[in-house]
Amino acid sequence: MTDTVFEKSHSEHVEQASSSHDGSGHVANIGTDAHGFTADAEELPKGYYYSPFFLGTTVAIGLNLMGSTGGFALVAPVLGQIAVSLDAASSVIWLSLVYTMGLAVGLTLVGRITDTFGRRWFFIGGTALGCIGAIVSSTAKSINVLIGGQVLVGLSASTGYSYAFVIGELVPVKRRFIFNAIIFIFSFPTAGFGAAISTAFILKTSAGWRWAYYLLIILNGLTAILYGVFYFPPTFHQKHGKDHVSKFLRTFDWGGLFLYTAGLVLFILGLSSGDTLYPWVDARVLAPLIIGVLCLIALFVYESYAKLSQPLIPMEFFRNRGWVASMLSLSLGASVYYSQAIVWPQMTANVYAEGRLMWGGVVSSVVGIGITLGEIIGGGFAKHLGHWKLQCLTVITLGTLFLGLAALCKPDTPGMAIAFMMLATTFVGWNEALVLPICTIVIPDQAEIGTAAGVAGSSRSAISTVASTIYSVVLATRTAxxxxxxxxxxxxxxxxxxxxxxxxxxxxxxxxxxxxxxxxxxxxxxxxxxxxxxxxxxxTDAYKTIFLVSLAFGGLAIIASFFIPDVDHLMGGKVAATLSGREKEKYTDRTA
Structure with missing residues (x-):
């Protein structure tokens, strides 16, 4: 499989598929071409982009991402206050761990399951689940109940972080980048200013940290309603004709699901709890870590050699050089974000804030602001700049460079530190805005767009967890x-x-x-x-080491970028899926 597997003319005939399996196991009852596209932009109904269904869906996706990023960005900065409130200093770290695990596991499952069974009810249910989790967390009187609610919040976040394929499949390929940028704008309040908002909740409200969850209740509840009213993507029967759900349940990759879930959960659990909850040599760290790795190895063997009609993780993705390079660049770039999302607020508080709590909260938001701003800029200008490989190489190199330069900062140079961090994270965010859509573009079958983005997102979480663990161990050692x-x-x-x-x-x-x-x-x-x-x-000297370590991860991302393909020949007007709207309802007469 190569990076140019569907370099065919966009005038290729679109034929009506019968209710039977094609070579990939995909079944379709809607008109699709050989690469899973359903229509050209010119064939969309008049007023498609201005219809209540499309506009309402776009807002729902944006609010979904806002709530999903808030599950981490609003909660992580106030873990100390939560620990004091619930007398849970030793276990409050679980709030971050369960969120990471829920997101890592959920992304692949949401992508693959909704590719097969349809997306609508999974996204309505997923956001409703996040609302329930936030309600449980906001009313929690003990840390165990709060952790239970956060598990639901983390699982729900996998719907929000699926934005790339949910909005991507509804618009022409050439517009995927700009629509991603629009969705990123919605996430700015939480992803960008999460630390400042959480600090304001602590300082200005009697409910304190619970307001972080009150906000998540509002966002997830509103999102579930919007999905219910406006989101009508292809249904199961539109995908598979007269076939029954039971048929696909029988042939679903349950073995892969077990190995994937068990392996990823145990691996992240062991890796994250080492030196935070227990010593690295403790059996409670080593056992899940080793078993998790073995399960993941078994997963790849199983997926490679078992005869599966619906593999959970299609192995052809890993034979697609463009997808692998984009996924690695995405994951290694995100490693910078997650590490600095932890390190930078600590550095702000310990070096620069000098007791100014609100100032510290605002400055701690620089990482989130930079990443989100870079995502918006990158998505907005990506297609106009073109030269995809060169663009990726340039922005990830600049991001790595500026992050390394932050090692030159001293306690009396807060302005320089803020500037370097802002520039570094902006370029890293720009890179993410490029490579995640590329992961959905270079695959040969757009019927698997959810799976491609989901596996890339899960890999992003897993690799970021490894990087964050390395950063944490190095920082703890250097600080002491x-x-x-x-x-x-x-x-x-x-x-x-x-x-x-x-x-x-x-x-x-x-x-x-x-x-x-x-x-x-x-x-x-x-x-x-x-x-x-x-x-x-x-x-300052301890954090300086972290900035230098980041050069290693940035360097790997730069190497991966050399293998990212130029996708100009794929930036056409084909659309992977369309919103049908409610039965018998028509779009307006405005042109798309």
């Missing part, structure tokens, strides 16, 4: 080293007795409460000032 090396020497020079250093360090580690600081013998204003300054420089 730098604090132990710089802070004691600084406070002793300022006059603190050597035998008081351990008490001083313990007090600072606990948040510097007056009850502990008052017990530190020999503590003076000069010592406090010297210690504060030493902490800032020690943290």
């Amino acid at each position: 080293t730098e604090l132990g090396r710089q802070v004691p020497a600084a406070v002793i020079r300022a006059g603190l007795p050597a035998d008081s250093v351990s008490a001083y360090m313990a007090a600072i580690a606990a948040g510097a409460p007056e009850s502990l600081l008052s017990k530190v013998q020999g503590l003076t204003p000069n010592v406090i000032a010297a210690g504060t300054e030493a902490y800032r420089y020690a943290y």
Whole structure:
């Protein structure tokens, strides 16, 4: 399979398929050509883009992404406050873990299952599930209940992060990038300003962190209603004619589903809990990690050699160089985002904020703002700039360069640090706006667009988790080293007795409460000032290592970009699916 498998004329005849399987196991009762397209742009009904169905669906997809990004971006910045509120310091990290696992597992399942059975009810149900999860979380009185609600929020997020194929299949290929940019605009409040909004909730409302979930209730509930009223993509019977659902349930890849779900959940669970919940040598880390890897290996063997009419993960994707390169560039670029989404807020609080909570919340949003802004710019200008491989190479190289330059920043250069972080994440977001749609364009059969985007999205989550774990381990090691090396020497020079250093360090580690600081013998204003300054420089040196480590992941993304294909010959006016609207309802007479 090559990158030019459907380099045929766009005038190719579209024929009505009967209710029988074609060579790929795909069944169609709607008019499709050899590559899964249903129509040309010129064949769309008049007023298609202005119809309530298309506009309502577009808004639903945008709000869905806003709520899905909010499940992480609104919650992650206030984990400390949640831990204090529910007395759950040791287990609050599970809120991030279950979200990541739900998203990683759900993306492939949503893509593959809805490719087969139709999308409408899965997206209505998925967003309703997110609403229920947010209700459970917002009313939780214990951390276990809150984690349970967050599991539902994470699973629901897989619908929002499926935007690339949900909107992509409804518009001509040449317009997929610009419509992705439109969807990214919707996500700006949560993906961009999530940390600032969460900080405002803490500082300005009596409900505090619970308002993050109140907002998710509103977004998910409204999205479910909009999908129900306006979203009418091809149904199961439009896809498969007179065939019954039971037939596809019998032949569905249940073995692959088990191996995929078990493998990915156990792998991410083991990887994420190492050195955060338990030591790396603990059986509670090693057992799920090893079993998860074995399940994933077994999955690829099973999918490669078992005779499956509906494989969960078609192995031909991994023989498609363009898809693999785009997926890797997407995943490695996202590794930068997820690592900095964790590191940058810490650096802001420990080095630059100096007690200014709201300022720190706003500046912590720079990563999200940069990524989202880059996605909007990239989607908006992608087709006009063309030269896809060169464009991807340029933006990921610039993103990597500026992130590496952030290692030059010092405690007294917050402006430079903000500028470098903003530039780096903007270019990384631009890269994501290019490579994710490319993952849906280079596949030979558009009937599998959901599967292609879903597998790429799951790979993005899994690879990002590996990268984030590496970043976290390196940061923890470097922080302990730098604090132990710089802070004691600084406070002793300022006059603190050597035998008081351990008490001083313990007090600072606990948040510097007056009850502990008052017990530190020999503590003076000069010592406090010297210690504060030493902490800032020690943290800066620790974070500097992370920026340098990021060069390795950025470098791999640059290498992957050399293999991204130019897709100009594929940027035609073909449409993979259309909205039918309610039965007997007509579009307006306005032209599309």
